[in-house]
Amino acid sequence: MANSAWWASALSEAVNNEKPLAVVCNGEELVLFRDRQGQAFALEDRCPHRRVPLSLGCVVESGIQCGYHGWTFDGASGACTAIPNLHVDERVPARYAARAYPVAERNGFVHVWLGEGEPNESVPAATYQPEGREYTGAATVSILHEEYLAAMLDGPHCLISFDAVKMTDFFLGDPCLKDNHLVLDRGAVWSTRVLPPQFVVDYPLIVRTSVPVCGGDIRVDLLTEEETPLCTVFIASGANRRGTTSLCWRGFLHRSEGGVAPLRWRAARRAQRPPFRVNSHVDGEALAALLVAPSRDLDRLRDQSLIPVRAAV
Numbered sequence: 001m002a003n004s005a006w007w008a009s010a011l012s013e014a015v016n017n018e019k020p021l022a023v024v025c026n027g028e029e030l031v032l033f034r035d036r037q038g039q040a041f042a043l044e045d046r047c048p049h050r051r052v053p054l055s056l057g058c059v060v061e062s063g064i065q066c067g068y069h070g071w072t073f074d075g076a077s078g079a080c081t082a083i084p085n086l087h088v089d090e091r092v093p094a095r096y097a098a099r100a101y102p103v104a105e106r107n108g109f110v111h112v113w114l115g116e117g118e119p120n121e122s123v124p125a126a127t128y129q130p131e132g133r134e135y136t137g138a139a140t141v142s143i144l145h146e147e148y149l150a151a152m153l154d155g156p157h158c159l160i161s162f163d164a165v166k167m168t169d170f171f172l173g174d175p176c177l178k179d180n181h182l183v184l185d186r187g188a189v190w191s192t193r194v195l196p197p198q199f200v201v202d203y204p205l206i207v208r209t210s211v212p213v214c215g216g217d218i219r220v221d222l223l224t225e226e227e228t229p230l231c232t233v234f235i236a237s238g239a240n241r242r243g244t245t246s247l248c249w250r251g252f253l254h255r256s257e258g259g260v261a262p263l264r265w266r267a268a269r270r271a272q273r274p275p276f277r278v279n280s281h282v283d284g285e286a287l288a289a290l291l292v293a294p295s296r297d298l299d300r301l302r303d304q305s306l307i308p309v310r311a312a313v
């Protein structure tokens, strides 16, 4: 399987022991659910009996029960454990099993190993440490996943915005590779500030985008020019059907006030309004206007296989 990696497929709180959750992650149709102890599981969202989505069934004590004929499947192994009306002396054939995927939870996301066999990469590191209130969401956007990742490097303003912040076209250095992510700093200003016409301006803010070489975990940070973090957003992305991309995200404001932040930023902070917005509609015209620049580095890393395939949040 291409892109073998841990993929963040859903917000942790979206997966429960009451209603199965259907997701499409990197093209794979999955059903996610928990047992009563809170353990999360991922199975292929297709019943081995008559190919009905298991997500249409219900979560039961021993796993997930298909909504059509009531077969039950174990979350950890995918094995069929019960078939209604089976005679007491009949056994469930071992071949009746749904594909089960390894699952790990980190950074508030349910990660699923999409690859052959057991995971050959470590579980993503726990790097998301919210300070106070979190802001979460999910959407499906009309753009190819690869294009979404490229646009996050070439023009993140098409995909995400921070309250009272204007991103500029100016890069603050070259893209660098860190923890299997391509990291790029971009100058930004408070939107209340009138930019002078000269070429050289100070950028009191930095928007740092961190895009995975493999996997779908994007990180976007808003920093002061001294690199004091103001806001952090993690976006889990993956290919959905028909050229669309699934997104879910979580982010938070850091404790730092932002120095000379404008009134709008500070008022929104006090009112606990979301400090950022992940676009659920992508402006095709704005996307078409983007030059392919930093994303070339992403392509180069993939084409030449300079680094091992793995993902980390």
Ligand code: FES
Pocket: 047, 048, 049, 050, 051, 052, 066, 067, 068, 069, 070, 071
């Ligand atoms: S289709 Fe699922 S039990 Fe028959």
